[in-house]
Amino acid sequence: MSETAFGPTMLPRVLCGTSPFIGASQFGSKAEEWLERFFDHPERMSALFDLFCKSGYPGVHVTGFPSVIEAALLTKERYDLKVVASLLPFKWEENLEQVLVLNPEVVFIHGQITDKFLEKRLDNLKACFETIRSANSFPGLATHDTCHTLKVLQSKEHPLQDEIFGLLLPINKSGLLSGGTTKEMEVLLSTMDTRYPVMGMKTLATGKLPPREALEYVFGIPNVRAAAVGVTEQWQVTQITEIVDSFQEKLGRENSTDVKSHTREI
Numbered sequence: 001m002s003e004t005a006f007g008p009t010m011l012p013r014v015l016c017g018t019s020p021f022i023g024a025s026q027f028g029s030k031a032e033e034w035l036e037r038f039f040d041h042p043e044r045m046s047a048l049f050d051l052f053c054k055s056g057y058p059g060v061h062v063t064g065f066p067s068v069i070e071a072a073l074l075t076k077e078r079y080d081l082k083v084v085a086s087l088l089p090f091k092w093e094e095n096l097e098q099v100l101v102l103n104p105e106v107v108f109i110h111g112q113i114t115d116k117f118l119e120k121r122l123d124n125l126k127a128c129f130e131t132i133r134s135a136n137s138f139p140g141l142a143t144h145d146t147c148h149t150l151k152v153l154q155s156k157e158h159p160l161q162d163e164i165f166g167l168l169l170p171i172n173k174s175g176l177l178s179g180g181t182t183k184e185m186e187v188l189l190s191t192m193d194t195r196y197p198v199m200g201m202k203t204l205a206t207g208k209l210p211p212r213e214a215l216e217y218v219f220g221i222p223n224v225r226a227a228a229v230g231v232t233e234q235w236q237v238t239q240i241t242e243i244v245d246s247f248q249e250k251l252g253r254e255n256s257t258d259v260k261s262h263t264r265e266i
Helices: 029-038 042-054 066-076 092-102 111-117 122-134 146-154 182-190 211-219 234-246
Strands: 003-006 009-012 014-017 059-063 082-086 106-109 138-142 166-170 198-201 224-230
Touching: 003 224, 009 014, 009 082, 009 224, 014 042, 014 234, 029 042, 042 059, 042 066, 042 234, 059 066, 066 092, 082 092, 092 106, 092 122, 106 122, 106 166, 111 122, 111 138, 111 146, 122 138, 146 166, 146 182, 211 224, 211 234
Parallel strands: 014 059, 014 224, 059 082, 082 106, 106 138, 138 166, 166 198, 198 224
Antiparallel strands: 003 009
């Protein structure tokens, strides 16, 4: 059980993802089932957030829908939950105001905005960063095209080189949404400037990869500080957190500290 430096803040190595709760299309036939089961039931989402906290990993990656925000608020009434938020791609400024009730440590700009503006209209991204910083959160970019985004950020004409921000990237052994080969992705990640902390998402490739194999891969890549993992069952939370617990020594202690003091029940 560990946490890691992510920009100016500390985050659990693994956080509860929320893509299954919103019925994300990549889950195929399961998407509608999980949407019906969770989306309008904040208490069901919150129960899984609670279990992450009890397991020593008090963190959640919130997508900015009202019911998901409400679920995180329920857990924050009971635990010292650390929140990472991804803004919705439409009316993001209004959505930022909505997620600020959670006092998020990190706020990521949605991948649709990043992928649209990365090479053009950069002032839009910089304006987003400034708005997020003014709300006392660390800004970040999410993307749905890992390799392309990393290539742009590593180019000599790096358009955002005067900015410091986090990255939320699809990282998985099958290369889902990597925008290139897994080898290319690994090289780009290993040479990424460490000023830009990386959080992995889609780590289980929508449930197609065995959790231990998937997480060993993600945390074996240099510069990956944390990962968001979507779950729908309590036993999955136990499985995921026990796997990450077993990586404690491998992950190293230079960026890790005991976080039991952060998981007290209120």
